[in-house]
Amino acid sequence: MYNQKRLFPLLLAVCLCGVFAFAGCKKKEDLTMKMNEPHNIRGVANFGRTFGDRNDRQLAVAQAIGIPPIASREAAEKLTDRLVLIDDNEHYSVDSLTHSIPYLIPGAAALLDTIGQNFLDSLACKGLNPNKIIVTSVLRTQGDVKRLRRRNTNASANSTHAYGTTFDISWKRFEKVEDPDGRPLQDVRADTLKLVLAEVLRDLKKADRCYVKYEIRQACFHITTRVQ
Numbered sequence: 001m002y003n004q005k006r007l008f009p010l011l012l013a014v015c016l017c018g019v020f021a022f023a024g025c026k027k028k029e030d031l032t033m034k035m036n037e038p039h040n041i042r043g044v045a046n047f048g049r050t051f052g053d054r055n056d057r058q059l060a061v062a063q064a065i066g067i068p069p070i071a072s073r074e075a076a077e078k079l080t081d082r083l084v085l086i087d088d089n090e091h092y093s094v095d096s097l098t099h100s101i102p103y104l105i106p107g108a109a110a111l112l113d114t115i116g117q118n119f120l121d122s123l124a125c126k127g128l129n130p131n132k133i134i135v136t137s138v139l140r141t142q143g144d145v146k147r148l149r150r151r152n153t154n155a156s157a158n159s160t161h162a163y164g165t166t167f168d169i170s171w172k173r174f175e176k177v178e179d180p181d182g183r184p185l186q187d188v189r190a191d192t193l194k195l196v197l198a199e200v201l202r203d204l205k206k207a208d209r210c211y212v213k214y215e216i217r218q219a220c221f222h223i224t225t226r227v228q
């Protein structure tokens with residue numbers, strides 16, 4: 001009969017053998033480049049016509065469901081019961097903001113999350129490697145609007161960005177999502193990503209979730225939530 005002192009090293013040896021055997025069976029990692037296999041990408045016929053919700057239309061809903069315009073960043077930080085902080089997450093990425101601060105009313109924050117998630121889902125359905133949308137502008141304080149107007153005479157004094165209902169998403173830049181297992185992923189062209197994003201936004205617009213304006217000069221979609 002074995003006593004316990006002799007049994008322990010034996011058990012340890014058996015366990016270690018098991019671990020090594022299991023590790024040996026593990027499938028070899030696939031490090032070949034994952035190519036895109038695009039299909040069913042339709043986009044929209046005309047960006048200007050599909051996304052033509054003008055400022056007065058967006059402003060009416062922004063003023064009805066948004067916050068009153070605020071003077072400063074400090075004022076936004078005090079409105080914690082009405083504003084949600086927007087930060088990089090698994091569905092979208094926030095650009096370094098120069099003329100706005102990352103706060104939205106809850107309905108707009110939820111819309112942004114839905115757009116990012118639907119975009120990733122659509123890419124997967126259409127055989128394209130994952131990319132995140134990039135948010136380029138969010139809530140503008142009165143100070144931001146003044147500074148913007150000094151730089152750009154076209155910047156509207158009555159901007160929907162003052163109400164926490166509105167954000168901009170780039171149609172020119174996207175953030176590639178890297179494979180967690182280190183498999184290289186083929187790039188997706190920005191103009192292809194733009195078509196997929198347009199389909200996502202068209203569907204949400206059709207469902208009365210938002211108004212969307214296609215901005216050529218700023219290379220973004222200017223989006224206002226219709227849900228508080």
Ligand SMILES: [Zn+2]
Pocket residue numbers: 137161166167168221222223
């Ligand atoms: Zn905008």
